Amino acid sequence: MERSDIEGKSMTEEINDLLERLKFSEEESIQVISKNDVQNARGFESWAVGKIMATEIPNREAMYRVFKSLWFTKEEVDFVALKEGVVIVKFGCQEDRSRILNLTPWLFDRCLFSMLPFEKGKDFDSYEFWWSPFWLRIYNIPFELLERQMVLDVRNALGELVAIDWRDRNGGWTEFVRIKVKINVLKPLRRVVKVLDREGTEVIGVIKYERLPDFCYGCGIIGHSSKICRHNKEASKLNESNLQYGSWMRAPLVYPTQDRNIRRNGVELMKSKDQMNADREESQSNSRGESEQMGQKGKETSGEEESMSTSPWEKRSHKAMRDGLGRFKSKRKRHRGLGGENGEESPTKLVKRRLLENVSPFKAVAGDQPRQEQ
Numbered sequence: 396m397e398r399s400d401i402e403g404k405s406m407t408e409e410i411n412d413l414l415e416r417l418k419f420s421e422e423e424s425i426q427v428i429s430k431n432d433v434q435n436a437r438g439f440e441s442w443a444v445g446k447i448m449a450t451e452i453p454n455r456e457a458m459y460r461v462f463k464s465l466w467f468t469k470e471e472v473d474f475v476a477l478k479e480g481v482v483i484v485k486f487g488c489q490e491d492r493s494r495i496l497n498l499t500p501w502l503f504d505r506c507l508f509s510m511l512p513f514e515k516g517k518d519f520d521s522y523e524f525w526w527s528p529f530w531l532r533i534y535n536i537p538f539e540l541l542e543r544q545m546v547l548d549v550r551n552a553l554g555e556l557v558a559i560d561w562r563d564r565n566g567g568w569t570e571f572v573r574i575k576v577k578i579n580v581l582k583p584l585r586r587v588v589k590v591l592d593r594e595g596t597e598v599i600g601v602i603k604y605e606r607l608p609d610f611c612y613g614c615g616i617i618g619h620s621s622k623i624c625r626h627n628k629e630a631s632k633l634n635e636s637n638l639q640y641g642s643w644m645r646a647p648l649v650y651p652t653q654d655r656n657i658r659r660n661g662v663e664l665m666k667s668k669d670q671m672n673a674d675r676e677e678s679q680s681n682s683r684g685e686s687e688q689m690g691q692k693g694k695e696t697s698g699e700e701e702s703m704s705t706s707p708w709e710k711r712s713h714k715a716m717r718d719g720l721g722r723f724k725s726k727r728k729r730h731r732g733l734g735g736e737n738g739e740e741s742p743t744k745l746v747k748r749r750l751l752e753n754v755s756p757f758k759a760v761a762g763d764q765p766r767q768e769q
Contacts, residue, residue: 442513443484446524449506450619530605533572541568583615603646615640
């Protein structure tokens with residue numbers, strides 16, 4: 396095999412070709428059985444795969460530290476750098492991964508760090524890192540068109556619809572439509588969307604992006620500036636008067652008259668059919684598991700009660716306890732005193748009084764005298 400052919404192949408392909416040619420010895424054919432528990436063996440289910448979508452790669456170690464401080468994960472998170480800018484993000488639990496992925500996009504040093512769920516056995520070159528979700532605001536839409544059906548109509552033109560935010564600062568859509576859409580960052584950013592109303596009148600909506608990373612004002616592609624643009628060689632010579640893209644495409648994060656503590660709400664997550672089927676199967680399996688656990692707990696409780704009721708020794712002990720409590724309650728009796736008043740006397744006084752009544756002095760003297768013979 397020539398050297399050029401070896402350099403053209405990846406490490407995985409080279410190893411696979413090598414394993415096909417090798418003949419293993421008896422010792423090399425012995426299989427090692429892994430004894431990892433299920434939790435450790437399936438730890439990859441909480442992983443994610445990320446990549447920096449920028450021409451100039453920032454400091455990775457600094458990015459790791461910043462993300463760890465921002466994410467506030469329940470479990471420890473680790474970063475493993477691979478070739479060509481790919482990074483494996485090892486979350487400690489699936490809850491952390493789901494929350495961080497739902498908060499995408501994540502930026503560091505104005506560069507996009509695109510993340511996707513890790514899939515077992517999938518080649519890293521097969522991950523579509525260029526599809527990244529962004530929050531979009533569509534301005535200049537007439538008030539009568541600010542409705543859900545309009546959003547569903549334009550979603551095919553903008554990309555895959557991820558979520559819809561039904562409220563702005565006034566409690567409803569009054570100034571713009573806010574939606575989360577997956578866009579292709581390898582293509583120029585979309586600036587407008589044209590909508591036709593029922594009368595056939597064309598309305599042009601202007602698109603602004605939230606948390607938009609650095610992009611080229613010459614070609615409109617994310618990941619580089621106009622100074623190093625390879626798509627538009629004249630981008631560096633353009634001025635503000637003839638630029639087709641610009642900072643006006645960035646949406647303001649806070650309104651000038653809006654309280655910074657007010658958060659937006661009313662977000663509707665849009666799920667695909669595969670996600671809905673997976674969630675339905677997961678909920679059914681969870682409900683079955685919970686019902687089985689409740690049934691098992693009920694059996695254990697009934698077994699404990701049955702063993703308590705069928706034990707002869709415990710029966711006698713419980714009966715003795717009940718009888719003792721009954722006697723203790725009945726020991727204090729009310730008696731009538733010499734003046735006719737009612738009062739309570741202690742068990743000790745009650746015993747002394749009964750002894751004095753049963754054994755009088757006259758009976759004691761008569762009992763001591765010898766019986767006379769007749």
